[in-house]
Amino acid sequence: MADHYEVLGVARDASADDIKKAYRRLARQLHPDVNPGADAAERFKDVTHAYDVLSDPRQRQEYDLGGSGGGQQFGFGDIFETFFGGGGGRAAGPKSRQERGQDALLRVEIDLQDVVFGVHRDLEIDTAVLCDVCDGACTQPGTTVRTCDICHGSGQIQRTVRSLLGNVMTASPCTVCRGYGTVIPYPCTNCAGQGRVRARKTVAVDIPAGVETGLRLQLAGQGEIGQAGGPAGDLYLEIKVRHHDTFSRAGDDLLATLEVQMSDAILGTTITLDSLDGPVDLEVRPGVQSADVLTIAGRGITRLRGGGRGDLKVGVQVLTPTKLDHKERELIRQFAGRRKAQPPQFAHFQQGLFTKLRDRFLGV
Structure with a gap:
């Protein structure tokens, strides 16, 4: 077997960078795509093998000590990898160029x-x-891939190595076709x-x-x-x-707040609202209170799984007028005098405005 240093044309004390440069120069000259001759193909094999040995510090050291390069002594870890790991044993065959795309x-x-x-x-x-x-x-178009001249389509380069158990065949990906078994001329x-x-x-x-x-x-x-x-x-x-200025979501229900004038809250009224479904009629019963929730069935969110829709739940907020003229104030005083209502007082906490609104919206 020819000396690996002579094959690459470098001195025995050449640096790793010098070895790489020499290999690249020779590979460009001898590659089958550039030089299709049989002699060039054989030399290209020798150059590739020499580079595989000398570019690996451990293999190069073994070769310098008298090993054959690519037939170096293996330790116990190498033996285990040879028989049970990725580097040795029978070649697995060429890998496919096709790969699944990314998500x-x-x-x-x-x-x-x-x-x-x-x-x-x-x-x-x-x-x-x-x-x-x-x-x-x-x-x-009009051309096809070509079987790799180095690995002959296997995608693997096989070598015989010496180990404590004797000579063992190892396989590694072909450096020319990168394990595909074919090249693209x-x-x-x-x-x-x-x-x-x-x-x-x-x-x-x-x-x-x-x-x-x-x-x-x-x-x-x-x-x-x-x-x-x-x-x-x-x-x-x-x-x-996106955020909506009028409606919000709670599960499969839509929530909205309706401002009602005090007179409408007292006497009741029927109004037409612009919902996500278009115009919808809503009856405000007489005596409605702030935090009461009025439900329009079937006008909520369509259920993602299963049929039907949720409801549109409208929370009432009664508005108290703040700017009254003299005549209006007098009418309110007459109304209050006839009612003889109790003076303002604390309500039970569980019936308070905020708790009541929360509970009715959430159906508690």
């Missing part, structure tokens, strides 16, 4: 009305898509041999009713396309619901 996460803001009824969105995203020139083949110029390119695409999605902030929707196969036309990853949509 992607996109945050989407929607309105509260979209939560009630659901919404369709066409989302523009920047992602990896299949190359439309080579269709994921990674090669220029003419890579696609559109995708640089990757089989995919970056582009903007439109993803149509139906966001169901009943979603809430923080919920993630999974769109299978809508993420990045994999290398060499591999399967696409998934796209996840993280929902954020």
